[in-house]
Amino acid sequence: MRQNKLDVHVRWRPLNESEAAGGQIEQQRGAGTTSSLSSLSVDCPSTGNCRAWMSPPAFQSVLGPHDDNAYVYESIASPAITDILRGGSCNFFAYGHSGSGKTHTIIGYDYEEDSKLGLCLAASKKLFEALDSLQARGIETDDDECRLGIGFSLFELRRNTAFDLLNERKGCHIREGADGKTHIRGQTEMMDGGRVRVQPLTQRACWTFDSLREELKQSFGRRATGSSTVHDQSSRTHAVLKLEIVNRRLMEARAAVVERESELVPVGKRATDIAIEEQTKGVMKNAEGAWVVNPDYQVNQTRIDEADAEKSIYEARVAAAKEHVDTLLSSDETGCLGGKMVFVDLAGSEYQTEKGAQGVKQTSQERQEGRQINTDLLALKEVIRAWSADEVRIPFRLSPLTMVLREHFVGAAGGTSAMIVTVSPAKSQYAATLNSLKYGSLVGMASS
Structure with missing residues (x-):
């Protein structure tokens, strides 16, 4: 059995026009002497007592500002496609401070050009191509009930509530059931005969890449934003997107x-x-x-x-x-039914509580949300450490984020998973960048 492992990568985004005048952080990549992992050093931009910082060998790769989304996909996510087509699971996290490029990496802002597709869309396109190839080779039956497609669910987590972005952002409860699993439950519907239907988190089946792309574009536009310590349109929620290989028979069985x-x-x-x-x-x-x-x-x-x-x-x-x-999952002749890819666009990490470097003022509620975000991110680090060490007790209950990710960590045992630490090269963002790199190095060391 393969050891649980989560690779950590660093992605430097390009400077934008407003940052160019302030200068760029000097950074250098180094190789570990006893490891294939890379270390990373950054120079302090101030002339005071600040000293350069160097990480231990913790990073699988360091991607530069000229590496586009297509390169990121091929380097990090593409190797997982084979596992998914065998019914496996994997997780991909984007971690970093607000404005560092997390959403651009996971989702992308251009839904048409291949080189700009985020990891989730690039992966879904490759999966559809693979499923079409299976059908062309006759591996998949012509029965419409068994036609393979991709089911996806998308929700955001804000404090202790999940919001279903495929169902008009309706709030959902996070509960631990008698089976020990965490369940995300939506609205309760009263029906005839005293029946009570508790709606599960919406999963929508798509049979073409174009339909999935359009559904994702519309649903992701419902994500909440707010003021962070960096800018006033920051994603203040963790977005969790799950892609799963499904067919109509499986969807009908779950509805039953x-x-x-x-x-x-x-x-x-x-x-x-x-x-x-x-x-x-x-x-x-x-x-x-x-x-x-x-x-x-x-x-x-x-x-x-x-x-x-x-x-x-x-x-x-x-x-x-x-x-x-x-039975449907275990008897699938293709072997890929139920294969999952989970993409998590984490909320921007916070390192200040009053006023950010760009002069963005936060409300008391936004500062409280910032503290909850930091709590979630620290809990995630502890879960990754325990999961990578294959410990008997993994502290999933530390936060709502780790509770809802429990199923995905358990399902991804021995598979391909990765965290991408997105950072800004701007000197004005040095403190936030250093904070992100330190977090990434701790996760990388814990899972190496």
Whole structure:
């Protein structure tokens, strides 16, 4: 079994026009003496007591300002495609301060030109090409129910709430279930016959790259922005995008699970109500105020047992529906059904709390959000450290971010995963850049 590993890369973005006059940070890449990893040193731009900083050998690669998105994809994400087509999973994170190029790297701002596509769109295009090739070679059946496509979900995490960007940004609850897994649940819908349907996070199936690109473009435009310590249009949320190889049969089977669960709700509630009613009638208070057996009432155990038996039938239906999903995934002839790529555009890391280097004033709520973001990012570092070391206990409960990523870390065991630390070369952003590099080096050392 391969060890869990997360490669860390650094990507320097180009200077923009407003930063050119202020000068550029001097940086130099070095190779470790006992490792294939690279170190990175940056010179302090001030003339005070500030000293140059050098990282330990922690970075898999260092990408320069002239390396476009296509090069980043080929260098970092492309090797994972083979694993995904075998049903595997992988995670890609973009970490950095506000304005350093995280969203440009993960999503991209030009949805048409191949060299400017973000990692998620470049990967989905390659996956569609591979799926089309499978169909052309006859590996995939002509049955429309088994036609392979890509299902994607997209949500943003702001403080303790997830917002479904494929469902008009509706809020979702983050809950840990009895199965030990973290579930993201949407709106509760009351239906006929007392049924209650709890909508799962939206997953939309796309059968062509063009349709996925258009859906992603529209949904990502709903992401919230706010003021950071750097600028006033910073992404103040963590965006999590999941691509999964699906077919219509799998999507229908998952919808059936939700339907069976909705049917179980009124039956389960009735069984609970009957048990409580019978047990309540079976006790009474005595003269001293203590609860004792009620001699005038005999608990109707038959009624309780009948309600429990009906509940068991519906529970079995839920279990059968879930088992059918598992069977579809395990019996897939192509071997790629259920393969996942998860892309996380982390909120901009904060290193100040009052006023940023560019003079952007934050509200108290935005400063509070900044503290929560930092808490999430520190928790992520601890999870990566424990996951890479294959520890028995991985602290997923440290923050909402690590809770919702639990499934993806567990599923990516032994696969290809990476973090891209995006940094600005502007001298005015030296403190933020240094903070990002230090975080990246700690993650790189922990997972090396």
